[in-house]
Amino acid sequence: MKISLKKTFRFAAISAFYISIFGGFVVLVMVKKMINLPFQNLLIFVLVFFGFIYLYTFLVLQYRVEKFIYRRVKKIYEDISLLESSTFIEKPITTDIEELTREVKKFATSKKLEIEMLKVREQYRREFLGNVSHELKTPLFTVQGYLSTLLDGAMDDKTIRKKYLKRAEKGVERLIYIVEDLDMITKLEVGDLNLDFSEFDIVDLIQNVFDLLEMKADKKKISLAFDNYHIQPIFVYGDKDKIQQVLENLIVNSIKYGRESGLTEVSVINLTKKKVLIRISDNGEGIESQNIPRLFERFFRVDKSGARSEGGSGLGLAIVKHIIEAHKEKIYVESEFGIGSEFSFTLKKAQANNLKNIL
Structure with missing residues (x-):
């Protein structure tokens, strides 16, 4: 000193x-x-x-x-x-007492802000640990219950044995799904996940996601569609697999919280000469305004009971946000409770698209 x-x-x-x-x-x-x-x-x-x-x-x-x-x-x-x-x-x-007073006051203010930030982080840590515990505990107890029943004598009945083992397998699959999502989000947060950038047709990728989720949407009679049926191929630059995961998570959410016989609509908009905007909108139940700032938190659920009955790890939107930010892009959300929600994110256009726009 x-x-x-x-x-x-x-x-x-x-x-x-x-x-x-x-x-x-x-x-x-x-x-x-x-x-x-x-x-x-x-x-x-x-x-x-x-x-x-x-x-x-x-x-x-x-x-x-x-x-x-x-x-x-x-x-x-x-x-x-x-x-x-x-x-x-x-x-x-x-x-110099005046200078000392200024320094101590400045120090006290910075410490006060630091303490408040630590309190917020501590609250977030407690919520996170509670959520992780709950998410892991449910499938673990399910698996444990089925296996205990089999060990207590139900194993002798071939029909019950097969049914309970399948249910236990589903519980294990859910555990693996949660752990894999946690591993991915950890890597995304520390910047340890390498992205494989390439040029690909975003319209074709969206159609592939529609095909994958068609059966899930049919269960609620929800239609998956482009806002423009005659949309042309649009090439973008990014990690194709990770962008597909983003689209799947956002569309699954729109189905999960959508109305019976509702509509999930995807549009690709030429935002600038170098950017496109992918927009996923639905006419579902919408999100209350006080919940919007926390949507991308890990394990945060708007309707906790309903969301858990639908499955999922509770990490989907957090992963979406990290993937988009890893691409150095932005994600936006707009919603009106009782009317519907709209998630949108930007992507960089492929060079071929940029040349086409210039010509």
Whole structure:
């Protein structure tokens, strides 16, 4: 810790002046009464005395007061250094009270913000651990229940044995699904997941996702469609597999929260010469405004009971956000409760599209 005293002489100078004036006046009266000196000699004597007493008083006050203040200020710095504030303890010690007040106030404000942020993170950590525990516990207890039943004697019945083993297998598959999603989101957050960039037709990819989810949508009689039936191929640049995962997660969500006999519509819009906007909209139940800021949090569910009955790891939208951000793109959400929702994200156009636009 550097020590750099900033001298502030004003207090010592003014105090020494008052003391010297008083001392000079007392000496003047005493000398005049005790010794009969000419006025000129008396004035010189008083001025010399005033100068000496002023200098002595000033030095004593300056040294004593500054040392007194410095010791206490240094103690403040040492106490603060226990909090390991690298931004504060690296600064030189100052005995300027106004400057010290500003520094301490600035330090206190930064610590207050840091504490508030830690409280938010701690709350988030507790919620996250609670959610992970709940998500893993449900399939684990399901598997454990079926296996225990089989071990207790149901294994002898071939029909029951086959049915319970299949159900246990589904529980294990759900566990694997949750663990794989957790592994992926961890890699995405730390930037440890390599993206395989290539040029591909986003329209064709969307159609493939429609084909994969057609049966799931048919169960709720939800139609999957482009907003423009005659949409032309549009080539984009990104990780095809990860973008397919984004589309699947968003469309599955629209089916999961969609109305019976509803509609999920996808559109691809030429946003700029270098960007396209992929928009997934539905006429489902919508999302309440207070829930929108938390949609992309891990394990956050708008309708917890309903969402869990539909399955899923609760990590879909968090993964979507991280994949889009890994592409250095943006994702947006708009929703009106009772009317429907719209998720959209940007992607970079392939060079062939850029040349076509320029020509």
